[in-house]
Amino acid sequence: EVQLVExxxxxxxxxxxxxxxxxxxxxxxxxxxxxxxxxxxVRGLEWVASISSSSSDVxxxxxxxxxxxVSRDNAKDSLYLQINRxxxxxxxxxxCTRGIGWLQPYDYWGQGTQVTVSS
Amino acid sequence: EIVMTxxxxxxxxxxxxxxxxxxxxxxxxxxxxxxxHQRPGQAPRLLIYxxxxxxxxxxxxxSGSGSGTxxxxxxxxxxxxxxGVYFCQQYLNWPRTFGQGTKVxxx
Numbered sequence: 001e002v003q004l005v006e007x008x009x010x011x012x013x014x015x016x017x018x019x020x021x022x023x024x025x026x027x028x029x030x031x032x033x034x035x036x037x038x039x040x041x042v043r044g045l046e047w048v049a050s051i052s053s054s055s056s057d058v059x060x061x062x063x064x065x066x067x068x069x070v071s072r073d074n075a076k077d078s079l080y081l082q083i084n085r086x087x088x089x090x091x092x093x094x095x096c097t098r099g100i101g102w103l104q105p106y107d108y109w110g111q112g113t114q115v116t117v118s119s
Numbered sequence: 120e121i122v123m124t125x126x127x128x129x130x131x132x133x134x135x136x137x138x139x140x141x142x143x144x145x146x147x148x149x150x151x152x153x154x155x156h157q158r159p160g161q162a163p164r165l166l167i168y169x170x171x172x173x174x175x176x177x178x179x180x181x182s183g184s185g186s187g188t189x190x191x192x193x194x195x196x197x198x199x200x201x202x203g204v205y206f207c208q209q210y211l212n213w214p215r216t217f218g219q220g221t222k223v224x225x226x
Binding site for chain 2: 035059062099103104105106107108109110111
């Protein structure tokens with residue numbers, strides 16, 4: 001069974017940092033493109049970043065470049081999202097998703113981890 | 120950025136009836152359009168990809184059509200588990216973009 005389990009969310013003050021993790025099982029992680037998508041009541045579903053299977057290609061939403069860093073460890077079947085200089089508007093549920101390749105939709109989603117940025 | 124616009128914002132349907140949801144892209148995305156369904160408190164689930172291909176395990180009552188800029192998701196014989204919000208997404212261009220969603224509820 002394919003599983004994606006996010007962790008690392010929580011309540012953080014503006015300007016703080018968080019590292020989100022996504023541990024996967026049930027498929028050959030090293031063969032798949034992985035993505036982060038966030039969802040908030042204000043902004044809806046918003047694609048955050050994508051990373052290719054070998055980490056050779058990475059794409060970010062323009063508005064998030066410089067503060068967000070996506071990475072993966074294929075030996076640990078894990079995906080990461082480092083978020084620095086957190087802002088109130090980063091408050092959202094962050095989902096880890098799987099894509100078969102670059103021009104593919106997201107066929108599996110984790111349950112999400114809540115990030116709340118508030119003073 | 121390709122803006123995805125869904126209509127209507129909400130839809131009230133009687134059990135067993137059909138629902139037709141629309142998604143319009145700001146520019147052509149050819150066939151690179153997916154539909155997702157989200158129930159309250161759950162993550163989105165892929166229903167349709169490449170505009171008209173059902174994802175594995177998705178019932179035949181869900182069908183997608185369209186290409187270019189105009190797409191439609193049709194749900195026939197609506198059941199209680201079909202309630203929730205439906206989103207479209209284009210995966211041709213960066214940034215990948217989603218529509219704002221159509222909420223489907225029972226009358």
